Structures are given as C-alpha cells and as structure tokens.
Amino acid sequence: MCFPLSDNGHQVHLWGTWLDDELLEGAKRGRHPRLDRPLPEGVRLFHAPELARAIRDADIILVAVTSEGFLPVFEKLLNTADHLPPVLGLTKGFVESGERVLTVSEGAELAFGSRWPEGKLRWVSVGGPVKAVELAELIPTAAVFGFQGSCEALDMKSMVNAFLRPYYRVFPLSDMRGVELSSALKNIYAMGMGICDGLYEGLGIRYYHNFKALLYNQAIREMALLVSTVGGRRETVFDLAGIGDLFVTSASGRNGIFGRRVGLGGTPQQEYDHMLKAGEVAEGYHTLALAHRYIGQRHGGLIGQLPMFRAIYDVLYGGASPREALLRFAEMHGQRQ
C-alpha cells in the first residue's frame, strides 16, 4: 500500500511490530525482503518502540498484521494514540475475545470502546484480489474498501483518492461485514482447493479442472450464504471481494500451498509448523478453527448447509482423509437442490 500512497504524494510511515525487525532492516538496506525491491523513496521506517512517533499527525492508519496478532497490536495502537484517525483494516480472519469469536472489525470496535467508551471507531475493511507483491510491481489491481454507515461521515471520497492510481483502482462498498468475511473465508476455501490439488497430484492425475471449478463454485455459494446470514450482502461475494479474491488466492499463495501439502498426505499441524518455520503463515488454518466456532456461536444450524466447509474442516481438524472427505462432498453436492 506504500506504493500508491507515495505515488500520490503522501508521506508514509511504515511501523513494524517486535516481529518485523528483519523486514525493517532489509528495507533500510535497500530491499524489502518479501517484495524483493526497494520501498518508494520517502517512506520512513519505524521500529516497534517508535509507534508514538510513527502515528503522530496521521490522517489514516493502516493495520496489516495477521489475525492472530491483531488484537495485541491494535490495543497497543489504542494505548499509544491520543485520538484515532480512520483505520483501514487489512487483517483477514477472526479474533478471539474470551470465549467469543468476533470478526476483525468487531474486535476492533470492542477494543476501541474500552479505550474511548464515548467515541466512534472509523473503520474500513479492505478486500479484493490483491497480492501485495504484485501491487508493488504496479500490476493493474482492484480493491474494495468496505465501510458501514455514511459515506460522508467517513469521508470515503478522500480515503479512496489517497490510494487511486492508474494501476490501483479502489471501489468503496457499503458492506463492511460482507467484505471482511469474504476476505477471511476465501483463505479457508483456498485451502480446500489446495487439498484437491494435492490429492490429484498424489494420484498422478493432471487434469481435474471440472472438479476444481465445482469446488470454486461451491466455495462462492457457501461464502454468499454465510455472508448473507450474518447481515452482509450476497452481491459483495459475487464481486471483487469474493469471486475476485478467491480467484487470486486459489491460484497462488500460502493457503493453497498448505492445502496441497495436506492433500498429498501431510498432517495438518505438522505442515503448518513446517511452513511457519520457513516464515510462511498459512493463516487459513487458524481462520478455519475460529470460523467454525464463529458459525457455531451465531448460527449453529448453518454448518449443515456448508458441505465444502465441513469437508475442509474434517480434513484439517477431524483427521478425515482428503480423498474420502472430498469425494463425500462431491456426492453430497448432488443433493443440494
């Protein structure tokens, strides 16, 4: 996100948590290690203890930590700031508050309310098909900024204009819940499509596009059902935040790779740990466990209408074999109407 902001003449402060020293040091030496290229000129880097300086006079704050790290970091932000400008949330997943599972924006609101009980959090959930490394290469990219409430109160126009570039198109959408859930859920379904890849790779079968498309399609159906059940809009899933993002996420990325390893016969926890040691977080694995609890706490009966979700859950947390779970799903799929 530094790139479109810098290209638009904005001053960007990039702060890293206590886990990001290596990234910051790499960037300081001239190359961001993950992007494998220099950051835009003028981006100022801040280490963990320098948060107060990093956010001083900020017009917008972007939060892009993983979902597991979100609440501690966001609370640190709240305790450091004397007021909070609008926040763009790039975190994808769910968070835990005691026994309760919340969406990221719900978690943010809860934490915000503890700090400023009278205040109102201005929050925007970012979604859409965006691999950061490609955006940094200025590949044409489209994103969705999901908000709720009044477009004017959030000054969405200025927010969007801060980012808009010929290579980066931003579409505001008044369905924050739909956007943040799509962003979280697509990681789960991308793991499922990865499991399918691993399964067929293991069987030595190269062409199974029909099944892959069936899974992709079913993922979108289930995401639309889930989103609409919790108050989001189906149309959000049928656009960039859903079909666009799942398209990109299933084509490349850590969640698909993790699923593929499991489909090839790996044990989920071991494969997850293995990737983690290499610095790769398959965030969908954790997201799936929380999503399962989230659905159970709010709409327990819904699980029965999500056969693909269940198949993925059975493989990753229930010890089911990928082959059995996927074929059982394919059979059940036929009974959907």
Added chain:
Amino acid sequence: MCFPLSDNGHQVHLWGTWLDDELLEGAKRGRHPRLDRPLPEGVRLFHAPELARAIRDADIILVAVTSEGFLPVFEKLLNTADHLPPVLGLTKGFVESGERVLTVSEGAELAFGSRWPEGKLRWVSVGGPVKAVELAELIPTAAVFGFQGSCEALDMKSMVNAFLRPYYRVFPLSDMRGVELSSALKNIYAMGMGICDGLYEGLGIRYYHNFKALLYNQAIREMALLVSTVGGRRETVFDLAGIGDLFVTSASGRNGIFGRRVGLGGTPQQEYDHMLKAGEVAEGYHTLALAHRYIGQRHGGLIGQLPMFRAIYDVLYGGASPREALLRFAEMHGQRQ
C-alpha cells in the same frame, strides 16, 4: 456424455456428421481420438448417412456440433425425424438467420417451427464447467440443464436421472436463456484472459494474478449484465453456468490458447487458421463477432457498459494492440461506479 448415460444402462447411439468420419473410425478401432480412451461398451456408432437409423426410437437427442455447424445439422435432423423427442443442446455460441443473429435455442426454435408449425420444441441448454475429456475420466463434474416453461411438461426429472451419477451431478435450472448465453459468452471472456496471459508472457512478467482476477471478475460482471438485459437471471451467471464454467474455460482450452497467441503478438485471423489446420476450433473468435452483432441488434447501447468485451473485440477485430486495449480497459474500469 456417453459415459454417464451408458453407466446408467441407457443405449447410446453416437452419430457423426460428414466431418466426423475420422473420430468414428478411431472409436471403432478402440480409442476415441479426442478422449484418447475407448468409448463405453455398447455405444453404437453411426456415420453421416445413417442418421435415420441412429435416431429411431430415441428418448432424448443430444446435439453437440459447433455453433457454425449447428443450423445445417439441426435442419438435417428435423428433416430426417418424423417426430422430435426432447433435445439437449450442447452447442455454445450464436447462429445466423439471414441478417439476424440468434441464440442457439432461438435458432433451433425457428428451424423447428418451419418443419412443424403447430409443434412445440422441447429444448434444454446444457451448461456448467465440463471438459468432456475429464468427464470421460470420471472426474467429479457438475452441469446445469437450463430449461424454460414447466419442469413437468419437459419431464426434467427423468432427463436429469438419465445422466445422474456419483461423478456427474446435474442441476436443472429454469433459465434456459441465462444458461445458453453464459455458455457462449464465457468463450469470449476466456479469450480475453488468454490475451492477458500472452501479453505478460511476452513482457517476461510471471506474476499478474491481480490483473487476471480483475479480468475474471469483470467478465462475470459483464456476463451478468448481458444475461439480465436479455431476460435471463444474474444468479445463473453467479453459479455453475457462469463463474464455474469461466473458471474451467480460462484455466484450459482452445479459446484461452488462441487468446494467448494473439497476446503474444499473433494476428487473430492467422492464429485462428493456424489452429484450425491442427483441428482445433477456437470457437470464441466466431462467437465474438456474432455476439457483437447480437448485442447491437437488440441493445445497442449496452456495448458502452461492457468495457472488457469492447477491449477483446478491439484486439480481435479492430486491430488494437493487446497492450493498449487491456491497459485502456484497466483505466476505464476505475470509473465504473
């Protein structure tokens, strides 16, 4: 389609046109040349002059010729049959009747009405993400049977049951127009995604998933707009017939390959002819020209709301360079709201 029918105990007669002798001879010798495997036991093969015998006492007739060949073959069928059982149309595209461009089912109805002015054609349009070669390998596959009118009058239940297998799920959908248009249009948009592949391959850039997802997403948006404008349902596009089929078609197939060659700098007509000589019909190329006329004849103003369609048309019929057309599209895309 022989496989699920045979597996369900139905007698299948496979008739080939005057262009299919080679396929039939190959199948007779033990391997269907395209599928590279034997047909199911019991499938009876019929050459072009044997149409009357092939269709005698048929309960269902499937028509699977290309769109360019559809009308001549269907008229031959009409002139040979003394009555017509329900017809499953697998042809994807548009047909010409004089100056007028029609969908396949409209063309079929017109021809049927000339033969039996008092009769009523029972027609079902088949769609969904189905590569024939994978279905023949029993890869789990889902299809949509689009019909109009009463489910009972067409006896859709028997029709679906004739095909239903654990590996082949069939969903009846009362939106024939939506299904047939989705099937036709997806070939056009798959060419567009192929052009993008060729363009980036030519530039030596390997990762452009963001842009690919943007194009896929825009294709679905435009298909939904087109389908709903001519009386089909948006939901049809947001399911197997649209997002499922475009997923499979953009991942593999002749239209994507054709687009890629053009994206790499080839001249459309030359690349089309080149593929044709190798026995590969990039049907989308012809479909695009007819779709352009179809839209112009019915809803001329709609073209302005289809920037991706226009970009593909400009490249394939207007001499525009893939680079200019795609980048211009990406810019315009930003103004969609």
